[in-house]
Amino acid sequence: MLLEKRVPFLYLFKQIKYDLLFVFLMSVCTFSLKKLYGEQMPKIPVSLPAFLGTAISLLLSFKLSQSYDRWWEARKVWGAIVNDSRTMVLQLLNFSASDPKEDGLATKKTMSYRQIAWAYCLGQSLRNLDVISKAKEFISEADILYIEMQKNKPLALLNLQTKNLAELYTKGCINSFQEIQINNTLVELTNSMGKAERINNTVFPVTYRQILHLFIYIFLAIMSLALLEIDSLWEIPLDLVIALPFFMIEKTATYMQDPFMNKPTDTAITSIANTIETNIKQLWQDNDLPDPVDSKDAFYIL
Amino acid sequence: MLLEKRVPFLYLFKQIKYDLLFVFLMSVCTFSLKKLYGEQMPKIPVSLPAFLGTAISLLLSFKLSQSYDRWWEARKVWGAIVNDSRTMVLQLLNFSASDPKEDGLATKKTMSYRQIAWAYCLGQSLRNLDVISKAKEFISEADILYIEMQKNKPLALLNLQTKNLAELYTKGCINSFQEIQINNTLVELTNSMGKAERINNTVFPVTYRQILHLFIYIFLAIMSLALLEIDSLWEIPLDLVIALPFFMIEKTATYMQDPFMNKPTDTAITSIANTIETNIKQLWQDNDLPDPVDSKDAFYIL
């Protein structure tokens, strides 16, 4: 999850420490070789690793851009879930047939609270965490029994929503136009669920990532050979300082690719589900509102 | 807010003065070291910081591009709010059942003016400013009481809109097709509201920004070492002049990321709400039009 204040810098530093160690050893190694066999070492002009570095920063920039797009897409999906949850409750609360046989208020409330359950359930399911415990608070025993038997629990909840919606129509609480209109909202929710699953399940092309990693090492190796020209111990910290941002950028890109994976760049799923709970409860005049998620603690202090 | 004429250049300059000061001190420092321990300083070829500078300008360009996209997306969201507000009023004004029991004109006018209130209310709520005072002019006492109890006030107003719309239908002023059609417009408005909130609440990945900042400093440090080659006091202004655009671009990018935050690149929310007010009032033949917002004064003279 992204938070303005807390500094994930050290966290990131930890993730790349082995890469930096390797670069350190490589620099020490080339430096020692230079001292021993100075003459046989190739004299590589600095513009060679410089252009390789430019090439890599290009590839990294594009990768970072694609990772950012994935991350932003994930955020958009959850934004759409907020919007459609609100829309569904607004529609349930206010729609009624012009000559309603009954108001169906109980069913409408059940559906509204099940929507809260669905948001928590989907969030946990994307993170491979316990799916039911939080959702339990908002749904009936029968619902719990039903979804426990099903593999894809958020889909099972959507099935229950559609079933209740159909009942509202057949009982005459809403007219057929309104059934379709609310169904449209459910279709959007099904789509958002599928989109979140897609982003979660689709691995960023492996070869792409591996080549980039290889390329960074090739660059750093040639750089450390070229810096021999400087001919002083300064070479070793220079190598490290140049390597640092490249590894950090690569790591950041990798984290943003998986926006539901409990990483520092995670999408604030729980906090968003919390917002949905608050909005829906307030629309139903229910004042038992949840505390805002203090997600700061949950993540960066690992 | 973006205005053609007024110059936010100095404003921007102010924001980066500490960064520039730091660079100045760093240059003075390396220059003095050179004078004292000239021989021990590493001889860094200029092509080394040059390639780092290229790498940074790449990353900055991508970041600027992503910030611009966010800013433009925010602008699009408010554009959609204008469009849907107009559409809703056009529909309310003209739709009626083929055999209407009553014309519902009072309710329709209430809804139209509440739409003005909603636009002002959403704008203020995004900026964390006083949400109700401006909106009060356009809604009834009962409405004010209702939204004051609710956390998300724009959502509460949308609930009132949907409720009134349902009344228009159950009273026979509009037919069920028209109810759904206007509800579609309300769904779009709910979506736009959620999108604006999403852009407002989602922090741009922190690590991304921090690494970039670190990278700029690494680049400037190596640059100031490399420029020792020039071997004259010219080095110090050169360092500053090269640092200047990098910091400014980074600052501009950072400002564009938060398009609702009272920054010089802000979206002209108030001015857009003003347009909505003018359009809706004119459609209702109401000639009590507001003055155009003179937002120039509000922002750049801080």
Next chain:
Amino acid sequence: MLLEKRVPFLYLFKQIKYDLLFVFLMSVCTFSLKKLYGEQMPKIPVSLPAFLGTAISLLLSFKLSQSYDRWWEARKVWGAIVNDSRTMVLQLLNFSASDPKEDGLATKKTMSYRQIAWAYCLGQSLRNLDVISKAKEFISEADILYIEMQKNKPLALLNLQTKNLAELYTKGCINSFQEIQINNTLVELTNSMGKAERINNTVFPVTYRQILHLFIYIFLAIMSLALLEIDSLWEIPLDLVIALPFFMIEKTATYMQDPFMNKPTDTAITSIANTIETNIKQLWQDNDLPDPVDSKDAFYIL
């Protein structure tokens, strides 16, 4: 407006002549300083301005790309206006209730021709030109009186369209499905209008542009210092020749950002409205077709 054949090259050259003059004076100046105080001038390696030039061309490329996107978006909006105008007329011409009380042909024709007026009216309004004179040909006296009182004239025309559409329905010429279907087309037209206004009213971030301009000058100044190395009068034309494309690209980008502003890269609004007129008239078997717009003369020969 973009035309294949006519060459706007000289036009562009004119726009940047002061920038080039400034660069010329700067080169002459540094060249003279070199001749006078050769030794005290800093020896700047060419790779320094070279990397700045790369950085600028990056930023310019991104800006050009964003300008192009704006320009293409403007073109798409007008493309959508063509499509929806055609769609509306196809629907008006052919839709009728299964048991129509009257055919409403007169109203349908009024609406079709008013659509032509709307296209001309919107185009002129975006360009801040005389809005009514051309539109007058296609609408009634009453319409003209009504829109003259309204600030946003294209919106007023859309209101008249929606009103007429509602009449077609209440008079029984079309059924409620068809009313909503044509209303959907009107909603699209409202959206397109709002999008064109958004592009027209939203200034491209000023700081972004100013920084870029400043950056180009920093680059050219450092370049002209670095080229002293060449040590001959050749330096001055070289400076100019290198500056030329940078200024031209920046200018082109700036022009494409405002696609409705009577600039050489303008969107062909009038010509598109002319196409709409031809299409709609032909669908109504009206052979009084307009001449194709010879927009070539209107723009480039300034």
Next chain:
Amino acid sequence: MLLEKRVPFLYLFKQIKYDLLFVFLMSVCTFSLKKLYGEQMPKIPVSLPAFLGTAISLLLSFKLSQSYDRWWEARKVWGAIVNDSRTMVLQLLNFSASDPKEDGLATKKTMSYRQIAWAYCLGQSLRNLDVISKAKEFISEADILYIEMQKNKPLALLNLQTKNLAELYTKGCINSFQEIQINNTLVELTNSMGKAERINNTVFPVTYRQILHLFIYIFLAIMSLALLEIDSLWEIPLDLVIALPFFMIEKTATYMQDPFMNKPTDTAITSIANTIETNIKQLWQDNDLPDPVDSKDAFYIL
């Protein structure tokens, strides 16, 4: 049209031969000047043209990317035409009122075959080729007479489709829901047609292209001066070899911008229309299928 196997390389080479000839003459010229007035020629460091080359490859990459987007957009439009043609026939074949007065099968078949005609007609019209001859096979005499009088023939065909659709509804073959549903498909087809026309009629910004061309020449001129440093006849082939990919990339970008213009990167319109014909005929159990288009011969052997 893009084909995997056939090599358009030589075709491309032909298109740039004058550019290459010019570069050849320029190299010979600078080389000779060097031999004659060696001392007065400026000594340009290679890093100067190198950075210009980087700048140009940036601009070219962006241009190539925009051209690719246009080309892919054109391909998407034709993909949508395939999808909507299939959808329309699926809907026509299967929709009927719950209590149909007649089945309207003849009209439905007429509409399906007219859809084939529309696809061929639109393709030819985009390419400015004979519009009617191929379409004639699939429509009636009356249709042919009607569209011959109209300027925009594909639009005329869509008018006939909408008219027939309205008849199906007024005759009671389909219900009003189904009329609107099929009309939605027709609206999509109108949009796709308009989009293809937009891409076809909108010239890529001329100044953009001209500046790029100028920039390439400036680069090559400075490059050929800088390569004098090599001081051997090798300079001339080097110049040519470096110029070659730049010109080729620019040419490829230019071709992809106009995806309907009988160029090697053309969209396979005829072949797509052929697919539509096959699909629609098979759905109508008509086994008189067309041969697949052997478009290989039509294009590359010019």
Next chain:
Amino acid sequence: MLLEKRVPFLYLFKQIKYDLLFVFLMSVCTFSLKKLYGEQMPKIPVSLPAFLGTAISLLLSFKLSQSYDRWWEARKVWGAIVNDSRTMVLQLLNFSASDPKEDGLATKKTMSYRQIAWAYCLGQSLRNLDVISKAKEFISEADILYIEMQKNKPLALLNLQTKNLAELYTKGCINSFQEIQINNTLVELTNSMGKAERINNTVFPVTYRQILHLFIYIFLAIMSLALLEIDSLWEIPLDLVIALPFFMIEKTATYMQDPFMNKPTDTAITSIANTIETNIKQLWQDNDLPDPVDSKDAFYIL
């Protein structure tokens, strides 16, 4: 198909071995020439190939980005297929007319299972593999006979779906609103099918790819000439090590362009169809679930 764990690195290496061999021979060749005719060889400054390398990495980055977009678009299409399949089954399961004459459950189940068949069938058809054998398990004999006669088998299945849907309506199991709502889902499936076919059938511009390949060779040739400066056998491994990532990136880009072609970056079609099967069966309370696809074996061990 993309899998986190299995390493396709060697697979990729195999694909570029001839390119690397060629580079090896070229290096050996230039090195030998240097030894024999050292003086006549041109002295190419390293910044020349360095800038060419930057230019190529730019073009490669853009190409990689376009390939990634194609690959991600393909993934989105299959994501949409999952969503729409789920939506269709949710709608079939729960929709019924308010006063249904019969429940149509058999037809609804037939349609649901045919949807599974459709997903497998489309996947195989995109890969040009046996289309029917897997689909057979889920459809009736009559269906099999029908689709065997048709060229485009997934389209034939969609025709059967639309036909059954129409029957549900004419038999009074669902109302006309619900027919249209489910038809909307079928329209989306038709679109997704067409989009997958479009990506599959549209070759990435050939000239674009060929020029890039040529450009890489030009770059490597000039690089191997410039590296003669190093003047030691080190030149040959350096050449190879620099060439390696360029070829690998180009190959990766080429693979991602064809996301349905049994390549290591393939879209996991079979596994997605498997998910659809599981979801649909569970919604129908059918516990005969398929084993998860172990696609790891199918691809990388070639």
